[in-house]
Amino acid sequence: MATTAEPTTAVTQPKMxxxxxxGRPVSVPEGTSILEAGKRAGVLIPHxxxxxxxxxxxxxxxxxxDVEKAPKLAPACATAAAEGQVVHIYTEKALEARxxxxxxxxxxxxxxxxICDKSGECELQDFTYQEGPAESRLRDPKRFNPVEDFGxxxxxxxxxxxxxxxxxxxxxxxxxxxxxxxxxxxxxxLIGKFEGKDLTxxxxxxxxxxxxxxxxxxxxxxNKARSWELDHAPSICTGCSQGCNISIDTRDNMVIRFxxxxxxxxxxxxxxxxxxxxxxxxxxQDRVEVPLVRRGESLAAADWDVAIPxxxxxxxxxxxFVAASPNLSNETLYLLSQLIRANGGTGAFTVxxxxxxxxxxxxxxxxxxxxxANGDGATLLGFKRTASLLDGLAAGDVLIVxxxxxxxxxxxxxxxxxxxxxxxxxxxxxLRTAAIVLPIANHAEEDGTxxxxxxxxxxxxxxxxxxxxxxxxxxxxxxxxxxxxxGNAYYLAxxxxxxxxxxxxxxxxxxxxxxxxxxxxVSGGAK
Amino acid sequence: MGxxxxxxxxxxxxxxxxFGDQDGIGLDGWRKRGGYxxxxxxxxxxxxxxxxxxxxxxxxxxxxxxxxxxxxxxFMKPGDxxxxxxxxxxxxxxxxxxxxxxxxxxxxxxxxxxCAIGAYAIGAExxxxxxxxxxxxxxxxxxxxxxxxxxxGIIGKNAMGSGKRIDIVIHxxxxxxxxxxxxxxxxxxxxxRGNPRIKPPFPAxxxxxxxxxxxxxxxxxxxxxxxxxxGAEWYKGLSLSSPKSTGSxxxxxxxxxxxxxxxxxxLGFPFKDFLYDLCGGPLPGRTFKAVVPGGISVPIQxxxxxxxxKMDYEGFIEQGSMLGSGGxxxxxxxxxxxxxxxxxARFFAHESCAQCTQCREGTAWTTKIxxxxxxxxxxxxxxxxxxxxxxxMTGKTICVLSDSCAVxxxxxxxxxxxxxxxxxxxxxxxxxxxAVA
Numbered sequence: 001m002a003t004t005a006e007p008t009t010a011v012t013q014p015k016m017x018x019x020x021x022x023g024r025p026v027s028v029p030e031g032t033s034i035l036e037a038g039k040r041a042g043v044l045i046p047h048x049x050x051x052x053x054x055x056x057x058x059x060x061x062x063x064x065x066d067v068e069k070a071p072k073l074a075p076a077c078a079t080a081a082a083e084g085q086v087v088h089i090y091t092e093k094a095l096e097a098r099x100x101x102x103x104x105x106x107x108x109x110x111x112x113x114x115i116c117d118k119s120g121e122c123e124l125q126d127f128t129y130q131e132g133p134a135e136s137r138l139r140d141p142k143r144f145n146p147v148e149d150f151g152x153x154x155x156x157x158x159x160x161x162x163x164x165x166x167x168x169x170x171x172x173x174x175x176x177x178x179x180x181x182x183x184x185x186x187x188x189x190l191i192g193k194f195e196g197k198d199l200t201x202x203x204x205x206x207x208x209x210x211x212x213x214x215x216x217x218x219x220x221x222x223n224k225a226r227s228w229e230l231d232h233a234p235s236i237c238t239g240c241s242q243g244c245n246i247s248i249d250t251r252d253n254m255v256i257r258f259x260x261x262x263x264x265x266x267x268x269x270x271x272x273x274x275x276x277x278x279x280x281x282x283x284x285q286d287r288v289e290v291p292l293v294r295r296g297e298s299l300a301a302a303d304w305d306v307a308i309p310x311x312x313x314x315x316x317x318x319x320x321f322v323a324a325s326p327n328l329s330n331e332t333l334y335l336l337s338q339l340i341r342a343n344g345g346t347g348a349f350t351v352x353x354x355x356x357x358x359x360x361x362x363x364x365x366x367x368x369x370x371x372x373a374n375g376d377g378a379t380l381l382g383f384k385r386t387a388s389l390l391d392g393l394a395a396g397d398v399l400i401v402x403x404x405x406x407x408x409x410x411x412x413x414x415x416x417x418x419x420x421x422x423x424x425x426x427x428x429x430x431l432r433t434a435a436i437v438l439p440i441a442n443h444a445e446e447d448g449t450x451x452x453x454x455x456x457x458x459x460x461x462x463x464x465x466x467x468x469x470x471x472x473x474x475x476x477x478x479x480x481x482x483x484x485x486x487g488n489a490y491y492l493a494x495x496x497x498x499x500x501x502x503x504x505x506x507x508x509x510x511x512x513x514x515x516x517x518x519x520x521x522v523s524g525g526a527k
Numbered sequence: 528m529g530x531x532x533x534x535x536x537x538x539x540x541x542x543x544x545x546f547g548d549q550d551g552i553g554l555d556g557w558r559k560r561g562g563y564x565x566x567x568x569x570x571x572x573x574x575x576x577x578x579x580x581x582x583x584x585x586x587x588x589x590x591x592x593x594x595x596x597x598x599x600x601x602f603m604k605p606g607d608x609x610x611x612x613x614x615x616x617x618x619x620x621x622x623x624x625x626x627x628x629x630x631x632x633x634x635x636x637x638x639x640x641x642c643a644i645g646a647y648a649i650g651a652e653x654x655x656x657x658x659x660x661x662x663x664x665x666x667x668x669x670x671x672x673x674x675x676x677x678x679x680g681i682i683g684k685n686a687m688g689s690g691k692r693i694d695i696v697i698h699x700x701x702x703x704x705x706x707x708x709x710x711x712x713x714x715x716x717x718x719x720r721g722n723p724r725i726k727p728p729f730p731a732x733x734x735x736x737x738x739x740x741x742x743x744x745x746x747x748x749x750x751x752x753x754x755x756x757x758g759a760e761w762y763k764g765l766s767l768s769s770p771k772s773t774g775s776x777x778x779x780x781x782x783x784x785x786x787x788x789x790x791x792x793x794l795g796f797p798f799k800d801f802l803y804d805l806c807g808g809p810l811p812g813r814t815f816k817a818v819v820p821g822g823i824s825v826p827i828q829x830x831x832x833x834x835x836x837k838m839d840y841e842g843f844i845e846q847g848s849m850l851g852s853g854g855x856x857x858x859x860x861x862x863x864x865x866x867x868x869x870x871x872a873r874f875f876a877h878e879s880c881a882q883c884t885q886c887r888e889g890t891a892w893t894t895k896i897x898x899x900x901x902x903x904x905x906x907x908x909x910x911x912x913x914x915x916x917x918x919x920m921t922g923k924t925i926c927v928l929s930d931s932c933a934v935x936x937x938x939x940x941x942x943x944x945x946x947x948x949x950x951x952x953x954x955x956x957x958x959x960x961x962a963v964a
Contacts, residue, residue, distance in 0.1 A: 056725065057882075058725045058925060059882040059883050059884070059925065060883075060884055061883050061884050061885055061923055061924060062884070064923060072922050072923075073922075073923060075725070078725045097919070097923055100885065100915075100918070100919030100923070101884050101885065101919075103919070104884045104885055104887075104888035104889055104892070104919065105884055105888065107888055107892055108888065137908075137912050137915075138892070139896075139899075139906075139909075140892075140895040140896070140899065143891075162884070163881055163882075163884075163887065181720070182720065182881060184881070185703070185705075185877065185878060185879060185880055185881050186876050186877055186878065186879040186881055186887060186890065186891055187876065187879075187881070187887055187888055187890070187891035188881075189881030189887060
């Protein structure tokens with residue numbers, strides 16, 4: 001009788017250690033630091049130099065905690081949790097030590113919070129407010145150093161630097177491009193650049209996020225907003241197919257900046273500079289704000305109640321050719337695929353490409369050659385990736401240009417179509433002959449999901465209001481389908497997703513709740 | 528100051544026996560003086576036997592911490608399949624300490640021999656000698672000695688025909704105080720910035736290049752050949768304080784004293800006799816006021832404390848200080864202690880590697896306050912602030928440089944507070960404002 005061999009790679013469970021932190025029992029895998037164990041127990045141990053993605057430096061000495069039976073205070077970042085350990089974070093001894101560190105950090109730190117870009121999200125400010133000394137005992141002049149341009153998007157405000165070396169370690173360990181160093185000794189020490197080097201690495205902007213104080217700042221967002229004026233929405237970067245998790249920070253309905261949002265499955269804590277600085281288009285002012293319906297030679301503004309039936313009428317009985325943007329959500333692409341299914345026809349998309357730029361220290365994290373967020377989602381939903389956008393457009397088709405880049409569409413191609421419907425955020429010059437223009441929200445203005453190159457389906461959330469009468473793209477397509485009698489109108493993106501999950505096997509079993517903030521991989525697995 | 532010193536019954540020249548003897552510097556002369564007999568004998572013993580002899584001798588680290596050398600060597604596990612390293616700390620940067628450079632200047636082969644025995648004992652094929660960059664003459668002598676030892680087959684792939692490989696590499700430091708800290712030294716050997724490493728892991732587990740490493744001071748290693756040749760009992764018998772503090776020790780003496788220089792005495796020697804008899808006492812017309820007995824980073828002693836001290840590891844602690852590196856700095860009644868301590872603080876502020884917050888900022892802040900007091904601009908609150916800063920700087924950083932700055936400040940204020948207060952009370956210049964009628 002044939003026997004089945006035992007699997008040779010058995011999954012070994014890590015040995016767990018049990019300890020108490022601030023009275024809370026917690027169980028963590030052996031080797032976990034007290035600082036990380038504290039996070040598991042729900043207590044944040046103040047720290048500056050520690051970062052989960054970087055090597056332990058243990059130099060800020062801010063995370064000193066009281067461990068019972070230990071002779072001295074222990075740095076929580078560099079001390080492993082041990083069985084039966086009892087850790088206190090708020091004993092007088094530990095508080096005094098951290099107060100001492102804060103006082104030391106502040107003696108030369110300029111108190112320029114009113115003009116510092118980091119104010120409101122500065123960890124020195126936060127912990128000083130929490131545990132720091134009420135007043136300074138410094139009677140001597142503060143040290144002063146000039147501001148330095150580090151190249152790329154990074155400005156170094158030397159006097160604010162607390163020498164935590166996160167930036168140095170990021171460039172050494174993650175970017176693996178040694179640009180930064182600690183120059184000089186004693187209190188003259190500062191972060192310097194190696195001769196002839198600049199922070200022009202594709203991922204260098206991350207040092208801005210990693211800096212716990214206002215020493216490293218983005219030139220791009222300098223003085224644009226105070227942090228407390230910003231609204232934050234979790235989103236996904238559309239710069240490439242990696243699908244880095246980001247926060248879209250807005251002020252008065254304008255996007256001020258993108259920042260990486262941690263997701264251990266996709267981008268850890270980082271994002272590339274191309275993605276980081278690729279936000280201005282969201283603020284563009286030449287948006288289509290009202291539905292437009294052709295009246296003779298011109299396009300006239302119309303209410304949605306007019307534009308949707310008019311669109312349905314135009315589509316009725318015609319094959320369609322949908323030229324889709326690979327940055328449309330799964331939800332919108334799904335409804336467009338329903339339209340194709342109902343009327344017959346095809347859908348296609350093109351993906352702009354560029355050079356790959358990996359972050360060497362993080363496996364499988366790269367600025368991908370495919371510079372679009374949802375090419376893989378589009379493929380899963382039946383759209384064909386083509387070299388030329390309108391390849392396959394048949395005479396007599398109704399051409400739907402769904403926010404695709406229309407720059408290369410020629411009048412001759414348009415003439416082939418029975419009619420042109422634009423579902424878009426803007427109306428390109430060469431599509432002004434369209435019969436109908438339906439204004440939609442961009443991805444920062446609606447909810448939805450993208451599928452990244454590894455098949456991970458990830459949610460993004462509305463960060464700002466769409467201009468004028470523009471509606472979420474899935475809403476618009478859903479209404480067109482309903483008007484055609486080929487589907488239901490949808491009122492929530494989650495309803496569209498639910499319909500897609502029950503219809504398309506790749507998304508089977510998924511819900512918005514299940515996706516959460518980390519996403520799930522489509523059935524069939526990661527590529 | 529030349530060698531040899533005028534003979535004094537209190538001196539016990541073991542390491543310093545050939546100081547000043549030009550003929551003992553080269554290999555031939557050194558061999559005529561019994562050089563390399565220790566290595567020859569050691570190579571006929573097993574590493575474990577050598578470790579046992581060193582343990583039995585009671586030899587303790589002469590770099591400052593005083594950890595038992597044999598026990599330190601026994602942490603290196605033979606047969607663990609990893610390369611082991613010996614690092615000889617010849618960075619000697621502690622202000623007031625200048626004994627290791629004299630060992631290297633006059634008896635470079637003694638150190639080569641000690642390194643070779645140490646390396647063999649801990650299972651290392653390579654020993655690094657990390658020499659302070661400013662030590663030009665000792666560096667030249669050591670390079671010559673290592674070259675001679677290689678040429679004579681004393682070290683190399685078949686050390687003294689034993690079939691054992693012992694390589695010695697001289698690594699010249701760039702002149703940073705912190706590189707004398709053992710983990711910073713390892714970083715420096717690896718070509719990195721000389722910043723101390725967090726312990727654990729300790730060097731015996733993960734040292735230079737991540738491999739098991741033992742770090743010993745020059746004086747410690749130079750004593751080993753004598754112990755191997757003459758035996759552990761002989762070494763123990765040298766002491767007046769056996770069994771806790773054994774053997775002889777070099778003390779460097781500087782400051783306001785008649786005969787500064789290096790003196791070797793057995794541990795347990797009375798400090799008073801040392802200062803007055805061996806070193807000639809104060810300069811004419813002066814009296815001693817204070818002593819720093821182990822390099823500037825140990826607590827300052829008043830003369831009363833110093834005169835009651837036994838010169839061994841325990842004796843200095845009993846009298847509120849430490850043996851440290853054995854760098855004796857003497858201050859007489861002409862000295863302004865505030866100025867001296869401010870100078871010490873400035874040294875540490877200059878040399879802090881800048882890793883730890885308390886050290887980087889604390890040493891500099893301490894210096895600013897000390898210099899302000901020195902200049903007559905201090906306040907009584909400044910003294911409280913200095914104590915508070917010192918408290919923040921003590922026991923909270925990766926290495927002890929921060930503590931080393933706090934120690935002279937705290938002990939200085941405690942023991943010479945009146946000098947601080949006299950400066951604080953110094954009348955300030957206030958311009959007179961004429962009353963306007």
